[in-house]
Amino acid sequence: MNTIEQQLWDYIDGNLDESAKKAIEEKIESDAEIKSQYEDLVKLNLSFESMDLDEPSLSFTRNVMESVALVPAPVAMKTQVDKKIIYSIVGFFVISLLALFGYVLYISNLSMPKFSFNVNLNFNVDQYITPTVLYSFLFFDLVIGLIFLDQFLRKKMHK
Numbered sequence: 001m002n003t004i005e006q007q008l009w010d011y012i013d014g015n016l017d018e019s020a021k022k023a024i025e026e027k028i029e030s031d032a033e034i035k036s037q038y039e040d041l042v043k044l045n046l047s048f049e050s051m052d053l054d055e056p057s058l059s060f061t062r063n064v065m066e067s068v069a070l071v072p073a074p075v076a077m078k079t080q081v082d083k084k085i086i087y088s089i090v091g092f093f094v095i096s097l098l099a100l101f102g103y104v105l106y107i108s109n110l111s112m113p114k115f116s117f118n119v120n121l122n123f124n125v126d127q128y129i130t131p132t133v134l135y136s137f138l139f140f141d142l143v144i145g146l147i148f149l150d151q152f153l154r155k156k157m158h159k
Helices: 003-013 018-030 032-050 060-070 083-107 131-158
Strands: none
Touching: 003 018, 003 032, 018 032
16 A cells, blocks of 8 residues: 555544645645545545444354364374484484594504603692682672572472
8 A cells, every 4th residue: 555545544533633635635636646545545544434344253263163062183293213213313323423433543643752640749738718708708698598498398388
């Protein structure tokens, strides 16, 4: 629907303010095509007003519900996937992964470097365990304990 047609419908329905109403009236008087379109829309509006609305019978809802009740409920489609297809797809991926792993082992150099194990066990505990770390740890434990207590009490309440 174009804008002039929408404006004409608003004019016919009386939904325009005074300035827009005057502008549409001027367009109707000046343009013959718009005037003929306006007259057609007025005739259509009058034919809509003269129509009687059909009302369904009083037992319409009951009849519809009875006809719906007679139709069998749709059955869920039960499709079977062949297990051979699933096994073949899984086998393909397992073989592909094994081939890829074998290729990586084939091209890699498996020589071990010299391994020296020097462990320095001298560390200052006071440097790592500060009051802030201790309070944070205790707060975290308190929150976890409250969560577990809440779950325990909720399970007990449901029983």
